[in-house]
Amino acid sequence: MSGHGSPIPMTSHRAAPLSGTAEVPGDKSISHRSLILGAMCVGETVITGLLEGQDVLDTARAMRAMGAEVTRDEAGTWRVQGVGVGGFAEPDQVIDCGNSGTGVRLIMGAMATSPITATFTGDASLNKRPMARVTDPLALFGARAVGRSGGRLPMTIVGAEHPVPVRYTVPVPSAQVKSAVLLAGLNAPGQTVVIEREATRDHTERMLAGFGAAITTQVTEEGRVITLTGQPELQPQTIAVPRDPSSAAFPVCAALIVPGSDVLVPNIGLNPTRAGLFETLRDMGADLTYENLREEGGEPVADLRARFSPDLRGIEVPPERAASMIDEYPVLSVVAAFAKGATVMRGVKELRVKESDRIEAMATGLRAGGITVEDGPDWWIVHGRGHGDVPGGQTCESHLDHRIAMSFLVMGMATQSPVSVDDASPIATSFPIFERLMAALGADIRRRT
Ligand code: S3P
Numbered sequence: 001m002s003g004h005g006s007p008i009p010m011t012s013h014r015a016a017p018l019s020g021t022a023e024v025p026g027d028k029s030i031s032h033r034s035l036i037l038g039a040m041c042v043g044e045t046v047i048t049g050l051l052e053g054q055d056v057l058d059t060a061r062a063m064r065a066m067g068a069e070v071t072r073d074e075a076g077t078w079r080v081q082g083v084g085v086g087g088f089a090e091p092d093q094v095i096d097c098g099n100s101g102t103g104v105r106l107i108m109g110a111m112a113t114s115p116i117t118a119t120f121t122g123d124a125s126l127n128k129r130p131m132a133r134v135t136d137p138l139a140l141f142g143a144r145a146v147g148r149s150g151g152r153l154p155m156t157i158v159g160a161e162h163p164v165p166v167r168y169t170v171p172v173p174s175a176q177v178k179s180a181v182l183l184a185g186l187n188a189p190g191q192t193v194v195i196e197r198e199a200t201r202d203h204t205e206r207m208l209a210g211f212g213a214a215i216t217t218q219v220t221e222e223g224r225v226i227t228l229t230g231q232p233e234l235q236p237q238t239i240a241v242p243r244d245p246s247s248a249a250f251p252v253c254a255a256l257i258v259p260g261s262d263v264l265v266p267n268i269g270l271n272p273t274r275a276g277l278f279e280t281l282r283d284m285g286a287d288l289t290y291e292n293l294r295e296e297g298g299e300p301v302a303d304l305r306a307r308f309s310p311d312l313r314g315i316e317v318p319p320e321r322a323a324s325m326i327d328e329y330p331v332l333s334v335v336a337a338f339a340k341g342a343t344v345m346r347g348v349k350e351l352r353v354k355e356s357d358r359i360e361a362m363a364t365g366l367r368a369g370g371i372t373v374e375d376g377p378d379w380w381i382v383h384g385r386g387h388g389d390v391p392g393g394q395t396c397e398s399h400l401d402h403r404i405a406m407s408f409l410v411m412g413m414a415t416q417s418p419v420s421v422d423d424a425s426p427i428a429t430s431f432p433i434f435e436r437l438m439a440a441l442g443a444d445i446r447r448r449t
Helices: 028-039 054-065 101-111 132-141 175-185 203-210 245-257 276-283 319-337 349-353 358-368 402-412 425-429 434-441
Strands: 010-013 019-021 042-048 069-074 077-083 117-121 144-148 152-158 167-170 191-196 215-220 223-229 238-240 262-269 287-296 299-307 340-346 372-376 379-385 419-421 444-447
Touching (some): 028 101, 028 203, 101 152, 132 144, 132 152, 175 203, 245 262, 245 299, 402 419, 402 434
Parallel strands (some): 019 262
Antiparallel strands (some): 010 444, 262 299, 287 299, 340 379
């Protein structure tokens, strides 16, 4: 949806102790991939626990526009009748990926080695984001891209008629770029090799193996070398999407800063490429435990129990952990405001090209709420004031960024004065039940008219 509806301003007031169980929605990364890979098999893939956020709904629509049959049985349960690798039809309309960088970049990759042409657009946030990081490697397969200056959407991709396999070292730590290249490699003959120097989320690799592709990962001095054999016949799957650790971050962080809280967030995947925030919070002295630790679908899963933690301390977040918590820095910076001392976050240049410039958006809002923040091109430092001593009282701009909106609403639960956001509507892209779920735990978030 590139048409952005009316803004929804919200104010978060000091919360009662948060308590209860927070059943957060399905994982966004895995939901996108389930629909796209389902569309690239012949036969029916059944998905349960799909995130029904706007980002994923836009990907479902795109898969329909490219020939797959995508139907919803009931909440979270979807079926995809795929068209097979190389079977995408040329869409007869512009593909609108709304707010979703993951959606557009993965779909561009998936179609780039088919002999079709597709034009992509998005909302004001997505149309500012860099796409050359994806179209550069797609050109090596033989695809052509024409977009706006700076490699921005709207953009047309002319898929390669005679794709060749590629060997590509991803220049930025990005699972979206890695995944776009792997999805393109599906319809290229021979072996496509992607090398990443820093490990990023590995859902595409795991799921491609699950769908029957020949894919291997070797850890070498160069980094992780991922080799995919092209033109497989992918086998339809039954997929149970795990709950999203990036959404779990919000009730967990809220519980840590609101006095008296004790919240259980069940069934959260702790894939090491995603769980960096929870380790970091524990390093800061958070009362966060993993209960009922188990393995499901080859991935570690636990119920997270988060309790109010009055003695949080600032730390230097290990930069090598950045990729495993890249979406969680905004809410971490809020927790850092309630910790004693400085929380130093380095090696996070990618935060500047997310749905918003997340360092800028958070630093501005935190400063307006009485917190000292220093920042540079790829680092920032939040000087925490300690529990009970964060003034708040500010109105923050969400910049069409769901995680900025949710982070500031979490902040307002524990500040001396309420915290407002100018527009909380982007929350629907990834966590449509946020307002309801937080209210059920004891939060006091009000819509302003
Ligand atoms: C995602 C990868 C990350 C992340 C995004 C989801 C994915 O983006 O920020 O929310 O599903 O592959 P980058 O690949 O740009 O780091």
